[in-house]
Amino acid sequence: AHLPLTVAHELGVPTVHRTVVDAANFDHGATTPALVSVRDAVDAALPTYGSVHRGAGLPSRVTTGWFEQARVTVGEFVGARPDDEVVFTRNTTDALALLAHCVPRGTQVFAWESAHHAALLPWGRRNCTRLAVPNSASDAVQLLRSALAASDARGKLVVITGACNVTGEVWPVRELIAAAKEYGARTVIDAAQLAPHREIDLADLGADWVAFSGHKLYAPYGAGVLVGRRDWLDLASPYLPGGGATARVRHQRITWHSGAARHEGGTPNAVGAIALAAACATLRRHHEEIERHEAALADQLRTGLRSIPGVRLVSVLGEDRPNVGVVTFTVDGYDPALVSLVLSDEYGISVRDGRFCAHLLCDSILGDGSTAVRASIGLATRAHHVGRLVDGVRRLVEAGPTLDYTYDESTGWT
Ligand code: PMP
Secondary structure (H helix, E strand, O other), X not given: OOOOHHHHHHHOHHHHHXXXXXXXXXXXXXXXXXXXXXXXXXXXXXOOOOOXXXXXXXXXXXXXXXXXXXXXXXXXXXXXXXXXXXXXXXXXXHHHHHHHHHOOOOEXXXXXXXXXXXXXXXXXXXXXXXXXXXXOHHHHHHHHHHHHHOOOOOEEEEEEEOEOOOOOEEOOHHHHHHHHHHOOOEEEEEOOOOOOOOOOOHHXXXXXXXXXXXXXXXXXXXXXXXXXXXXXXXXXXXXXXXXXXXXXXXXXXXXXXXXXXXXXXXXXXXXXXXXXXXXXXXXXXXXXXXXXXXXXXXXXXHHHHHOOOOEEEOOOOOXXXXXXXXXXXXXXXXXXXXXXXXXXXXXXXXXXXXXXXXXXXXXXXXXXXXOEEEEEXXXXXXHHHHHHHHHHHHHHHHHHHHOOOOEEOOOEEO
């Protein structure tokens, strides 16, 4: 309703979704449906593709061209600098694991406990200083400053969440990068949740790396990316030693490629890269409309849920923070798993319940071991879906104990 029709047509999500029942998709934070432009790009590539960087035949040369153009398009999407590297990976988890593999010995890594496990865990406990869950944007900056001031490590890397996957709050990325720079620290942005919703400009922000996933950006599974400075990447051993990563192998000595190829061993997911680039190109043209569309729906959802007795919305940095359209909530007296089952079974609404791969954050804000329901808005969400979700939760609260569901330890709610 809030998206101009011409934009909706180009993005194409409604076209894809008309083939399904009018499903209310509130799970964009997990994975997004593919755009029509992405489907078209894949359709064009599938009949033609050949091996990448490995053949003299026409299909191989054409596919190599597409793959390398995808690199350029993805770099442009995040404002990469001319000498930045764009390395294709499987997803954000893989991209951050790649960077962790390349972090030079003696580097101290700083990450908030509120981070997604993909951003919190790859650095190893010994090298990683975990900062407490902050209670505001300025608290996050302060926690970082204190930790950096206390560190005498030779190298430092700060892992910054672009937007939180539990609360949708946009982190004070610019301020955190500025603080990191004061102490000579490098920065990487986990943009898995930010990239689908906001413009990112690496050059303008002065961040060193950014990581994100295609499947959260209206492209299919299996392709993600790490974009940024090449020095640490070129100094490290190959992430996936093998064909493609090697310039020359002799008995006595192996010469590895530098650049992206060094870490992209094996035949690459070229179709995934083409799909990811198609999504980047389309989203890049529509950042403002997307932001407006999602903000209006998120407002509607927040206001609706707040009006229901017993519904509590979750916040970490404060409700006034910019948000990418994620609303996480609990309903007093109801197991979040039951809430999401009822919403799915009775209203055709997809939400997610659980701890969202951010256990330390959920323990801290919900209570040890507690879970919540997450509704995440995106391009497949419409205003009437929001109305349906709010109605569903309201009726659930009103229905009270008459609900016809049973709980079993091994199968959960049925
Ligand atoms: N970081 C954040 C903030 C996320 O939300 C996710 C996905 N839930 C990831 C990293 C990991 O992404 P992927 O599963 O695609 O590797």
